[in-house]
Amino acid sequence: QVQLVESGGGLAQPGGSLRLSCAASGFTFSNYGMSWARQAPGKGLEWVSGIYSDGSVTAYADSAKGRFTISRDNVKNTLYLQMNSLKPEDTALYYCAKVHGPFIGYFFEYDYWGQGTQVTVSA
Secondary structure, three states: EEEEEEEEOOOOOOOOOEEEEEEEOOOOHHHHOEEEEEEEOOEEEEEEEEEEOOOEEEOOOOOOOOOOOEEEOOOOOEEEEOOOOHHHHHHHEEEEEEEEOOOOOOEEEEEEEOOOEEEEEEO
C-alpha cells in the first residue's frame, strides 16, 4: 500500500535550517507529482511547495519563496524540503502528499498524505 513517511523535523532557531524528507513506497514514485503542506497550531492547512514527477517544474507559496527548496530523488523514492532562514511563523506540522498525476495540482488532487513531521522555530 502507499506509504509516505516524513522525517527531519525538530527544533530550530530563527535563521536556522532544517531538511525534511519524505520516504515514499507502494507506488511508482517517479510517475507522480509531490507536494509539501503545513498546518500551524490553530490554523488551516497551507500549501508550501510542489514538484513535478520528473523534478522539472517546482512551485512555492509566497511564504516559502527564496527560503525553501523542494527536490526529489526518483532513485531513492524520496522527496525533500530544504528550509533555510527559518522564522517562528514557519512553526507547523509539515506533511508530504502524493498528487494523483505527474503535475503539482491542488489539495483536492492529492490522494495520499503522510503523518507529518513537526517543525518548531524558536529561540
